[in-house]
Amino acid sequence: MSLFRMFLKEQRENLGLIWKLNIYDYKTMYSRQYLGPIWIILMPVMSALVLWLVFGLGIRGVREPVQDIPFIMHLLTGIFSFGFISSSITGGASAILDKQNLMTKMKFPASVLISIKSLGNIMNVTIVTSIILIVSIWNGYTDPITYIGFFYFLFATVCFTYAIALTLSATVVVVRDVKNILGAFIRLAFFMSPVIWSLESANPLMQVITAYNPFAYLIMTYRYTFLYEDLYIYGGATQHIYFWTLTIFLFYIGLHVHYRFRNRFVDYMR
């Protein structure tokens, strides 16, 4: 518990800094690109288009609407939510290593770097989600009150990915190879989660696995928020309890790993 308090104190003290440095991160990232921040929307839309061309347009058989929602919306919500999760994990994992230049020259709390990445990703997904929101309102897919679920989705995803990022960011500094494995793992998670395929059309074994797949939990929460008519959020009590105990456990490990190596990060970077 004392580790968690230490962690919270650090975040609270640096709240203003996290916000401002996040803006500088944007500036650095887009300073050499002509379209600049438009890419925040363009990139996920492009990858969704590619997948739609391959899976939606009949190259591999025409896709039926999922729960009366057109397949393209099913795909878009999947890509956007999964994109948020995966970029939170990969971004968070490299958060400390990417700022080597800073860490080796200034005294700076490393956990703040993960928060900066996390905040940037929250802003990106919020911008992208506005597309889904407009389409959803336009077509009246769901009762507007379910849109509150988006905040639950954000909170749950940030907690879950932050927990993983805490562990990974420290691990990547000490053992760089982990970064290579991470890419393969994310790709596996992409195909194991109902991003392209839908739960109804999956075979029974896959449905059981999906019930315990935290990625699927998050993606489906996002879909239920914007697409499906049910007022309730995705999943039963078992899934909620499973997801949150997993998150708390991962966070616990993350804090331990982070604080175990935190005084030696710079030594490992040299």
Added chain:
Amino acid sequence: MMTYKVVFENVTKAFEVKNSNFSKLKSLFYRSKRERENAKSFYALNNISFVVEEGDSVGIFGLNGSGKSTLLDLIGGVTQPTKGKITVNGTISYVAISAGLENDLTGLENIRYKCLMHGLNNREIDELFDSIVEYSELGEFINQPLRVYSSGMRSKLGFAIAIHMDPDILIIDEALSVGDKTFANKCLESIKGFQERGKTLFFVSHSTGTTAKMCNKAIWLHFGEMKSEGTIEEIIHEYESFVEGFNQLTKEEQVQFKDKMMASQTKPLLKMPKLEAVSRRTLLNATILYIIFMLATLYHTWVVI
């Protein structure tokens, strides 16, 4: 009453010496008893103790690889000592060439960025901003991204920002050797003003002349050991006579001497103490608890199916 600005108490900084990548990876998880006994550390700094009073300017001397930069990193709080205690009272600004500047941001953005890092708020930055721009003498280049800067321009910008932070302790590491003469003189003037306000300065330069002008005290590091400390005159005298003697040796003897000294810095393994809250035991307990919970969930699913 004089207050101590920087206190080093028996500070040691050691880096573990490892042979192969595999043994490096393995040692993170497990080390046999024999491996533990054979493990070695390189003592970059060994048992250093000194105090620096307010208003002192300390020059640090030493051959290459004697631990000067390691010492500055420790004062700056960038790295933590393996053993011993460091107390620093006051804010610190570290000037190394282009320290912590972003290549893709313009000069102007970099000024704001670096000021933020030093914990200034927007109003304070606005107040300092014009003065920093003027001091850096970059002219039109201030609107260009940093990647087009020459190394001299970078160090100008870095120094301009650092001196305007008005820290209690300023650390300068070879930064002035890059700028041209006129800018170097301007820097020296600013540093003089800084000293007159009773602030503390750490200075590393290979030019004993500049150091003698800037500092009133000195520390001589010799392959991780503190050879001597005292007033600048004493130390410069000692150090220069040593360097003279060293230079009279033949090339081979010099290499041999360095090798011998380096070998003496390799000693039994020294590890950093862990945070009290981080314990392997509680982590293990939590993991076991969680695995039991997981098995229960799986069993539950099994029954439902």
